Structure formats: structure tokens, C-alpha cells
Amino acid sequence: MRATTVSLLRLLGVQSGWTYERMGGIGVAFAAAPLLDEGVAADRRAGALARSAEFFNSHPWLAGLAVGAEARAERDGVPAEQIQRLRAALGGPLGALGDRVIWAGLIPVLSAVAVIGAGLVGWALPVLAVVLASALRWEVTRWSLRRGLESGMRVATVLKDCLLSRIATAVGIAAAAATGLTATFVARGAVARMAPDLAAWPVLVGGAVGLAVVLKAGARLPAHRLALVAGGLALILWQMVKP
Amino acid sequence: MTWIQAIGLLLVGTAAGLDLVSGPQVLLARPIVAGTLSGLVLGDVTSGILVGGILELYALEVLPVGAARYPDHGPGTVGAVWLTVQTGTLAAAFGVLLALALAELGGYSLIALRRLNGRALVRAAPALDRGEPHAASQLQHGGALRDVGRSLLLTVVALAAARAVLPLVLQAVDASEFLAVVVIGAGLAGAVAGAIRTSGGSHRAALLGTGLVLGWLAGGMAGIFPRWGGW
Numbered sequence: 001m002r003a004t005t006v007s008l009l010r011l012l013g014v015q016s017g018w019t020y021e022r023m024g025g026i027g028v029a030f031a032a033a034p035l036l037d038e039g040v041a042a043d044r045r046a047g048a049l050a051r052s053a054e055f056f057n058s059h060p061w062l063a064g065l066a067v068g069a070e071a072r073a074e075r076d077g078v079p080a081e082q083i084q085r086l087r088a089a090l091g092g093p094l095g096a097l098g099d100r101v102i103w104a105g106l107i108p109v110l111s112a113v114a115v116i117g118a119g120l121v122g123w124a125l126p127v128l129a130v131v132l133a134s135a136l137r138w139e140v141t142r143w144s145l146r147r148g149l150e151s152g153m154r155v156a157t158v159l160k161d162c163l164l165s166r167i168a169t170a171v172g173i174a175a176a177a178a179t180g181l182t183a184t185f186v187a188r189g190a191v192a193r194m195a196p197d198l199a200a201w202p203v204l205v206g207g208a209v210g211l212a213v214v215l216k217a218g219a220r221l222p223a224h225r226l227a228l229v230a231g232g233l234a235l236i237l238w239q240m241v242k243p
Numbered sequence: 244m245t246w247i248q249a250i251g252l253l254l255v256g257t258a259a260g261l262d263l264v265s266g267p268q269v270l271l272a273r274p275i276v277a278g279t280l281s282g283l284v285l286g287d288v289t290s291g292i293l294v295g296g297i298l299e300l301y302a303l304e305v306l307p308v309g310a311a312r313y314p315d316h317g318p319g320t321v322g323a324v325w326l327t328v329q330t331g332t333l334a335a336a337f338g339v340l341l342a343l344a345l346a347e348l349g350g351y352s353l354i355a356l357r358r359l360n361g362r363a364l365v366r367a368a369p370a371l372d373r374g375e376p377h378a379a380s381q382l383q384h385g386g387a388l389r390d391v392g393r394s395l396l397l398t399v400v401a402l403a404a405a406r407a408v409l410p411l412v413l414q415a416v417d418a419s420e421f422l423a424v425v426v427i428g429a430g431l432a433g434a435v436a437g438a439i440r441t442s443g444g445s446h447r448a449a450l451l452g453t454g455l456v457l458g459w460l461a462g463g464m465a466g467i468f469p470r471w472g473g474w
Binding site: 010012016018020021022023026027030037045046047048049052053060061095099103107110115116118119123127130134172178181182183185186188189190191192194195198202203204205206208209210211215223224226227228230231234235238242 | 266267268269270271275276279280282288289291295296297299300301302303304305307308310314333335339340343344346347357358361364365371373374375376378382383384385386387390417418419420421422423424425426427428430431432433435436437438441442446447448450451452453455456458459461462
């Protein structure tokens, strides 16, 4: 198998060895190893492998850009200090772009396809969403590795004008609409299944109160903790008032 | 539950846990997918979609970013679907609450996993710094194996907890309606809060509001079908 293909497959599990000390650095080293074995001078290879395993943090779908750029720079004989600076400079922008476009954009849209599709059509839509996500993951990873290998130390120019950067705003808008649609679609449909004798509006009121609490409390009280606390209190109250 | 179903549920839960961080992150960790697959395994897709759909609202609040501790919803969803299949969809709120408790536990298990990976890193650091080719490979494979173990264990705990609370749930089934309002309302709050935090701009806020209204109308229409959930 070609080194690029092996590296691509390894990038699909780039966070397996994630640690607080080096974050995704070990995954980057594992993915870069086949590329460094090819085309890097033998006397430089051990140093290149050691550098590739240093601290690195970015978005897992886009780590290929860093892996490719680093491998290309090592092959071109770029001084070690410059490669380390490139690595340090890439992490933040890759992470920010990936969080914005993928975690806060594509995933909520695909989640909406899965949830609303499941509610209206059935199990095939969540399965289709997984197939779509897999195809996107493969393509984004393949593109990022290829562009990293092509551009080497000039990789920053790729980020500036790539398709992902251009669609970031549109995907964010689509994600906001999709999340809104999903939230109330599920809420109303679930009330019909779980409490058919109940009007749907108490859920809206509960949701509005919950939203105020969750936004006010921030990270200390996310919705799942709020539900656990409120659910526990509801059960205690029910025990006290039940006939 | 047959042996084949048990093995199927363990596979779904393990795949979901693994996909959250170590795997390719292609939605297998999402509750709607884990719930639907669990429903298929148990022969009750409607329960799977219903429980997975509600839990998905909570997952929409979470950005799985870097070193933060975030809940792991997948394995708990498997236990929740099993519980809902036993109790019926009217009592699905109990399953949802169980899954949320396990999601919190799952978040702590991720911290433990990262610390275990860190210990392995300390042992392998000299070899890594010498540029030995197999050091990173061993750490990656070790991390993946530990995550398989974590996800499998979490799924076993979820199924065991679901089985343990089943008699209590059957006694408290009269509280289901009240609990349904709580879990659906909090889920709604979570999804909208997540969208508000990541949107910011006025265009996005307007579209979020439009989506909320349209979803409410569409959910009402879907609600007239007796089998919301597709089947």
C-alpha cells in the first residue's frame, strides 16, 4: 500500500492516543511515519519522527494538513526550528476552522437529517446520515493530506482560500436553522408519543425556563445536568403527592 | 433479550463510545444513531428513534473540543432503549434520565482514559524522543484498545443499570407524564442553548427562530401519525 494511503487510514483514528501532555501529537506522529519513511534522508529520519510526536492540537478531520505539510517540509530539508514553528502556528487555525465548520456546522445539519428523517421516514435516514458523514470525513481527510503534502511550508495559503473557509458562514447559518427545526420537531413529536393526553405547551414553557437557566449558569449546568436535577426533584415530589 | 441481541447491543454501544474520540467521528456516537441501531437490534425501532431523538437534543448542546470534559451519550443510549422497550414508550423519560446519568459518567471515563494514555506516554517518552518508529504506533494502538475497553464497560454498566432500575420504573410509571415534560423541556433548552452559543450573528439567530417555529409545526403534523418514529 502506498505511504499516502496508509497515512490517510491512520488519520481516521488520529485521536486514539490523545493525552493531556501532547494532545494529538502521538496521532500525528503515527500518521506521519509512513510519509517520513519515504523521501526523508536516513540521517534525518529519527529526528523527524521525534519532532512529529511533539505537542500538537487541532481538529481531527483537518490534522492531515499538518501531517502532510510537516512531511513535505522534512523531505525538503527545512531546518527543524522552522518545522516546529510551522507546527505551533497551524494548530490554532486548524482547530478554529474545524470547530466552526464541522462541529458547529456539518454535524448539526447531519444530525437534523438523521432525527427528522427518522421521525418521518424511519431507520434508514440515521443510517444514511452516517454514510454521508463517513464520505465527508474521508474526503476532507484526503483533501487535507494531499494539500498539506503539496504545499509544505506554504500551507497557510491553503487555509486562507479553501472551500471550507468559504462555506463556514453558510454552514453555520444552515446549522442554526437545522437545530431549531430539530429541537421543536422532536419536542412536539415526543410529547405526542410519551404524554398523549397532555397539551404540548407545558414543554415549551419548560424549555423556555430551562433555556434561561442553562444560559445563565453556563458550563456549570448544561442541559443534561439540569434534567437530572429536575427529574430527581420531580420524582421526590411525585412520591410525596401520589395517592 | 437473546444472546444475539445482547452481543448486538454491546457492539452498538462500543462502536458509539469509540467513535466519540478515538474513531473517525462519523455520527456513530450520536444518540439518534446509537438509539436507532439499538432499536433495530431489539426489534423495536420506534423506541430506539424516540429515545435517540430526545437524547440527540442534549448532544446538540455539546462541542467535543480538545481537553474539555464532555458527556458520552452513546453507550447510555443503548441501556435507555433497552429499558424503554421493556416499559413502553409512555415511560421513555426514565430511560432518557438513565442515559443522561450514564453520559455524565462517560465524561469522567474519558478523563480516566486520557490519564491512562498519559501514563503510557511517560513510559514511551524516551523512545519517542529518540525517534524510534514503533513508539507512536504502540501508543496509538494501546489508546484505541483502552477506549474499546472503556466503551464496552460503559455499555455493560448501562445495560446492568437499566435492568436494575426496571422494577422501580414499573412502580413509578404514573410519574411518566411529569417526567416527560422535564426531559423533553430540558432537551429543548439544551439544543437551543448550544445553537445560541455557537451562532451569535443576527442572521443565524433569525434562522434559529424560524427553524424552531417550523419544527414545532412539522412536529405537530408528524404527531398525528400513530407511529411517530417511522414504523
